Amino acid sequence: MSSLTIGAVCDPEDEILVAEPYYTNYRGFAHLLGCQVVPVPTFAKEGFKVSPERVRAAITSKTRLLVVPSPGNPTGAVLSHQDLQELGSICMDAGIFFVVDEVYREFVYEAKGPDALAPSVLAVPGLEEVAIVVDSVSKRYSACGARIGCLVTRNEALYQACLCFAQARLSPPTVDQFAAEAALRTPRNEMRANIAAYKARRDVVVQGLNEIDGVSCPCPAGAFYLVADLPVDDAEHFCRFLLTDFDLDGQTVMLAPASGFYATPGAGRNQVRVAYVLDIPALKRSLAILQAGLQAYASYRIES
Amino acid sequence: MSSLTIGAVCDPEDEILVAEPYYTNYRGFAHLLGCQVVPVPTFAKEGFKVSPERVRAAITSKTRLLVVPSPGNPTGAVLSHQDLQELGSICMDAGIFFVVDEVYREFVYEAKGPDALAPSVLAVPGLEEVAIVVDSVSKRYSACGARIGCLVTRNEALYQACLCFAQARLSPPTVDQFAAEAALRTPRNEMRANIAAYKARRDVVVQGLNEIDGVSCPCPAGAFYLVADLPVDDAEHFCRFLLTDFDLDGQTVMLAPASGFYATPGAGRNQVRVAYVLDIPALKRSLAILQAGLQAYASYRIES
Missing domain, CATH: 3.90.1150.10 (Aspartate Aminotransferase, domain 1)
Structure with a gap:
């Protein structure tokens, strides 16, 4: 899904800001498409929070995406609704997309109640055109080898570009689709x-x-x-x-x-x-x- | 697998010769990586055979691959051992790779006996460094939605490059791997x-x-x-x-x-x-x- 996002949004030479430390494969996906990953450092002493100032400072004319996982791999940091709003508004101003990898959405330890979820960028008003969620069933249901994920966007042009890529990709594995559908019914x-x-x-x-x-x-x-x-x-x-x-x-x-x-x-x-x-x-x-x-x-x- | 081959062999702007008519997705895979598909026409009146002369004429300094499916989709044409030898030797001379998509290997109608298979480029002596086979279990076992394939090469440098891509890709779907293993035991x-x-x-x-x-x-x-x-x-x-x-x-x-x-x-x-x-x-x-x-x-x- 990250690979699809990069393909749909970036041209070769474009830059992708990624909160560092980050999921190693982002770099591979970007490299394959001729793009550069530019790290935005986060620090243990700040609880690995993504600093809006550092993001703003890292944006150049070549930047097309800001990618942040929340909850994060490898740090476990979770962005609050306000964090998402701040980072999203920087992306809006810069005219770049804001990709939040929400695959660990349910894995939050401070929220209470049966519906506790990490705050989602999709719930932040005003970010409709720039917010992209990438998701997968693998972590949620301990199905590491399942190859079923999705990309969520409300941006019509991006949606159309992704559709081209999806059609070239044909389908994800059939059996995994059935398994994912069943898993999604987990109470x-x-x-x-x-x-x-x-x-x-x-x-x-x-x-x-x-x-x-x-x-x-x-x-x-x-x-x-x-x-x-x-x-x-x-x-x-x-x-x-x-x-x-x-x-x-x-x-x-x-x-x-x-x-x-x-x-x-x-x-x-x-x-x-x-x-x-x-x-x-x-x-x-x-x-x-x-x-x-x-x-x-x-x-x-x-x-x- | 075709996508992997293109990624491992080509730089952006490189050209890929493909026997035309061809499996449409070759073009999508190539485009995604910034490469051009250059068609080598074949004709019904020639039984859609790939002409060595036309291949030779189409090779430029940017050509990195010749891709031919055999047995072919959409034409059903099957290359003989001699065809493979001729095309392979052109590739050797030009310093390009010869990719044969052998996914329909068992689907041959003139050969006899329980082991009847289409001639494989792997069996042509002298092509060890340039021959690449791409394969998949999907056609052989009517498992269209299975996402299990392989790439076969004896070229050490290419093997290493493919390994990098494979590691970035993590694994193919787990369930499909088990199913493919069982299917391969079909008598x-x-x-x-x-x-x-x-x-x-x-x-x-x-x-x-x-x-x-x-x-x-x-x-x-x-x-x-x-x-x-x-x-x-x-x-x-x-x-x-x-x-x-x-x-x-x-x-x-x-x-x-x-x-x-x-x-x-x-x-x-x-x-x-x-x-x-x-x-x-x-x-x-x-x-x-x-x-x-x-x-x-x-x-x-x-x-x-």
Whole structure:
């Protein structure tokens, strides 16, 4: 869907602003179509909020899109209705589209009630011509290999352009279409029970991480990821060490080095992305392994 | 898969030679990546064979690929081992890749035995560095909505480039992967029984069409399509007439105007593509309807 959006909106050489750290594949999709991803940095100490000032400063005559996932991968940050309004109004003024990747819409932990959802850009009045939502069933229903998504726009010209691309693409997989239709009938309260389980996981992981010496992370308001600072120079090297040179009673943990989510050189080098998708006992055990791994890594670095 | 090939091999502005008439989506895939499709015409009177001379004449410094489906959509033409050798050697000399779309490989009607297959470019010695096969399970197992295909190359640099694209694309649909794996275990003789049914259908349609006044088509050696000349100026107009202004006892036929398969202006205007995928009684009835439709259309044209 992101690829479709870029194809429908951009010409080669155009620029796409993306809140950084960002879903790595945005860069691949853009590159394939000859476009540049321009990162708009966000920071752990600001809870990874997207700053309107930094967005405004990054817009050039080549900018065609601002892309922000909310709830976000990898940071878990959730944009408020007001955030969406502010960013959307900057896009309106600049004459660019505002793409919000809302695939984790249901995964919000502060909102209450069976209909709790992340604020949607579609609900912000006045953005009808510039707001684009990209969505997918994969995250919502743990259907990673399903290839069913959608793009929502009220912009007639964009709709027509997307239709051309969709016709060239023929159809998404048939079986997945039937499965998605059935999945969409999942009762809301069942979904909320699932979200409550994720919230409990998040709380265990956030508390556990912040209790480890030198580790810190903001508490994400949505999705099922977080980005944590580790007391290491090179998180990629540490992640590899965990897999090849370390174990705690025969077990280890695999973390995603966050540098792959950054385009800014050197950014995120001490960070990792954590996906809290296991059950609580496994998460607690993982935290213990990570803590022991960090201690072992400190000795290993001194020795080597 | 065709899209992947173009992405991996071509830069924007590059040219792709395609035997014409061709599968319409090649043009969409190419356009999306900023490349040009350059048609190499083939003709009914030559059984839609791809002429080595015309290929050689069409190659320029911008040409990166020659794409030929065999067995072909929409013509049903099948390249012989010698055809593949000749075309492949032209590609070798020109330093371009030779892409053969072999999705209809099993659908050949002149070869005998349970292992009968269309000649493959992979079996032509000396073409290892330039031959590319694109394939899919969709046609072979009547699984139109399955989104599982592959690209085969022995060229190491191309393989690495394709791997980058594949990693950006993540995975094809999971359920379809399992289904494809099961389908690939279909016994060969079962497949051949299926092919025999298609052959019988082909024979009925080819004979029936050539018996209609003013209609002609070569007998296709493979796939399940054919391109027929009709005694009309504008086949698209005639096809529309069949759907909107004609019926025989409440029934009509839908044909694909062939002009959509041509990039050369004006080419194929009197042609239609026929897919002979129904059972024989339905095909016979369709031929009768087409014959009546052509008669009615002739009167309709004189009157209007």
